[in-house]
Amino acid sequence: MKTKRVTILGSGNIGLSLAKGLVKAGIYQPDNITLTRRNVKALQSYANDGYNITNDNAAAVANSDIVVIAVLPQQLNGLLDNIKLSLKASEHLIISVVSGVSCADICSHLGFDVQIVRAMPNTAIAIGHSMTCIASGNASNENVTLVKSLFDTVGVSIVINEELMTSATALCACGIAFFLRSIRAASQGGTEIGFHAHDALKMAAQTAKGAANLLLQLASHPEQEIDKVTSPKGCTIAGLNEMEHNGFSSALIKGIKTSAEKAGALYKSE
Numbered sequence: 001m002k003t004k005r006v007t008i009l010g011s012g013n014i015g016l017s018l019a020k021g022l023v024k025a026g027i028y029q030p031d032n033i034t035l036t037r038r039n040v041k042a043l044q045s046y047a048n049d050g051y052n053i054t055n056d057n058a059a060a061v062a063n064s065d066i067v068v069i070a071v072l073p074q075q076l077n078g079l080l081d082n083i084k085l086s087l088k089a090s091e092h093l094i095i096s097v098v099s100g101v102s103c104a105d106i107c108s109h110l111g112f113d114v115q116i117v118r119a120m121p122n123t124a125i126a127i128g129h130s131m132t133c134i135a136s137g138n139a140s141n142e143n144v145t146l147v148k149s150l151f152d153t154v155g156v157s158i159v160i161n162e163e164l165m166t167s168a169t170a171l172c173a174c175g176i177a178f179f180l181r182s183i184r185a186a187s188q189g190g191t192e193i194g195f196h197a198h199d200a201l202k203m204a205a206q207t208a209k210g211a212a213n214l215l216l217q218l219a220s221h222p223e224q225e226i227d228k229v230t231s232p233k234g235c236t237i238a239g240l241n242e243m244e245h246n247g248f249s250s251a252l253i254k255g256i257k258t259s260a261e262k263a264g265a266l267y268k269s270e
């Protein structure tokens with residue numbers, strides 16, 4: 001089967017992470033991927049690595065099969081106006097990673113229907129460890145499966161209902177920042193109790209990785225694993241309860257709810 005040519009419109013944080021992930025997974029060569037950005041000079045190092053780069057979105061779309069839209073919600077309508085005439089409903093498949101914008105919103109702005117699959121990856125896609133949620137309102141099952149198989153090469157992906165995409169944004173895409181901040185905070189605690197900052201960070205990150213892998217590899221529940229750590233009258237339960245008295249779980253839950261509300265409102269507030 002001929003390799004489908006991919007164009008990534010808006011090659012910033014997530015667009016470039018996706019490109020790197022696809023190449024690292026070995027399913028695309030850089031020369032099958034076109035990266036666009038208004039300031040194309042910022043992509044020069046990618047051109048040196050063999051990617052096609054341009055600031056001409058319309059031409060890039062015309063020369064591709066799969067079009068990934070990776071601009072900010074407030075940049076989307078301008079981009080759609082830019083590519084409208086190059087988009088062929090019968091030829092193109094759009095993958096949108098834009099938060100808070102439905103397939104119907106995109107078709108409505110374009111003024112015609114084109115198959116769209118939404119994907120919500122996170123920045124760990126650059127190293128093949130994304131948690132990606134996939135949904136579509138109007139694409140064929142075949143295309144949803146195609147997109148899932150693409151994202152399966154750069155992490156783990158699941159197909160969900162489109163109404164849950166803003167929730168997926170908060171839990172998984174924003175979630176990377178939440179867990180990173182937790183690791184950073186743990187390392188700061190580690191420094192206060194005696195470790196050099198770089199050692200404390202490494203120790204905290206590896207500990208977080210171990211905790212996540214206990215759940216993923218043993219298909220276990222967090223409380224089951226926590227019970228194994230908390231010795232009676234021990235130091236773990238003392239620290240854990242102190243964190244809970246200070247709102248640890250509550251802060252995470254409230255933060256995720258706030259992010260989900262914001263994710264749903266980003267495009268509509270423009």
Ligand SMILES: NC(=O)C1=CN([C@@H]2O[C@H](COP(=O)(O)OP(=O)(O)OC[C@H]3O[C@@H](n4cnc5c(N)ncnc54)[C@H](O)[C@@H]3O)[C@@H](O)[C@H]2O)C=CC1
Pocket residue numbers: 009010011012013014015036037038039057070071072073075078079082097098099120121122123173
């Ligand atoms: N950063 C993340 O972790 C994730 C972001 N997303 C979504 O992905 C989208 C992009 O987010 P980021 O990559 O973080 O933003 P970003 O600001 O890093 O990247 C957007 C890029 O699009 C370019 N751009 C804007 N208008 C353009 C146009 N008309 N033509 C060509 N390029 C254009 C900008 O110059 C910029 O480089 C957003 O909608 C965000 O909600 C989704 C999942 C995770």
Ligand SMILES: O=C(O)[C@@H]1CCC=N1
Pocket residue numbers: 099169173174
């Ligand atoms: O913060 C944001 O709006 C984007 C969406 C998910 C991750 N970053």
